[in-house]
Amino acid sequence: METVGPGHLAYIPGSGLYSAALAEFYNRAVNRYGGLASVAPALAALEESVIGWMARDVFGPQGSGGSMATFSATVAARHRRLGEDLAGGTVYTTAFAHHSVAKAANLASIRSAHIRTVPHTSDLRMDPDVVAAMIPADRAAGLRPFLLVATAGTTDTGTIDPLPQLAELARREDLWFYIDAAYGGFFRLTARGQERLTGIEQAYSITLDPYKTLFMPFGTGALVVRDIAALTPRTRAPAATSRT
Numbered sequence: 001m002e003t004v005g006p007g008h009l010a011y012i013p014g015s016g017l018y019s020a021a022l023a024e025f026y027n028r029a030v031n032r033y034g035g036l037a038s039v040a041p042a043l044a045a046l047e048e049s050v051i052g053w054m055a056r057d058v059f060g061p062q063g064s065g066g067s068m069a070t071f072s073a074t075v076a077a078r079h080r081r082l083g084e085d086l087a088g089g090t091v092y093t094t095a096f097a098h099h100s101v102a103k104a105a106n107l108a109s110i111r112s113a114h115i116r117t118v119p120h121t122s123d124l125r126m127d128p129d130v131v132a133a134m135i136p137a138d139r140a141a142g143l144r145p146f147l148l149v150a151t152a153g154t155t156d157t158g159t160i161d162p163l164p165q166l167a168e169l170a171r172r173e174d175l176w177f178y179i180d181a182a183y184g185g186f187f188r189l190t191a192r193g194q195e196r197l198t199g200i201e202q203a204y205s206i207t208l209d210p211y212k213t214l215f216m217p218f219g220t221g222a223l224v225v226r227d228i229a230a231l232t233p234r235t236r237a238p239a240a241t242s243r244t
């Protein structure tokens with residue numbers, strides 16, 4: 001059935017490409033474990049080259065990717081800015097952010113009271129002046145601001161937060177700057193999108209959803225990050241005496 005048009009029975013359209021559906025069918029039938037190089041080296045290489053292309057075109061010359069992108073980005077930011085002590089860790093976003101942002105923060109053990117909803121301007125974008133005042137005030141109150149989440153293409157209204165101002169603020173205040181561009185990011189491949197999404201290249205991490213604007217099968221998500229090492233979990237070698 002067509003996923004666009006009045007006959008569509010669900011809320012979000014997508015997955016329009018026959019070739020993508022065929023690839024998904026093949027993948028399900030032959031090998032679902034395409035994310036591990038040891039069991040599917042060719043598929044892992046294919047995925048890495050596609051993610052490399054996304055990272056270069058949207059973000060610059062470096063990058064990496066994966067699913068559960070917002071959660072991965074939140075955990076990477078937490079590792080980099082808070083370390084092991086999560087007390088007071090505080091996140092900034094708007095009421096128009098996708099619900100996965102708050103969910104990811106909760107899953108990353110950030111208290112709900114510390115997921116701050118920044119007021120928006122009349123054009124429904126994050127108010128950069130208000131958030132610029134909130135961060136030092138929170139810090140003075142003993143909190144530890146560490147993550148600023150902007151949205152490039154909000155789900156409800158399509159608005160883009162003021163990325164250049166927020167990038168500058170994040171740099172100044174030493175926050176991880178994450179952009180949820182799941183919905184809008186690939187519009188950067190168009191001339192108008194290039195202009196509207198100026199500042200996206202300054203993010204530390206960006207979520208992109210190929211299943212939306214690139215018509216890939218549902219659930220195909222990606223995360224690009226500037227510092228690939230931030231995605232690597234820190235593991236401590238067990239002490240020799242604790243080995244069994």
Ligand SMILES: Cc1ncc(COP(=O)(O)O)c(C=O)c1O
Binds near residue numbers: 151181183219
């Ligand atoms: C802006 C935005 N972020 C995140 C998501 C979540 O994407 P997914 O449904 O792939 O988890 C969506 C989905 O609509 C979205 O519009």
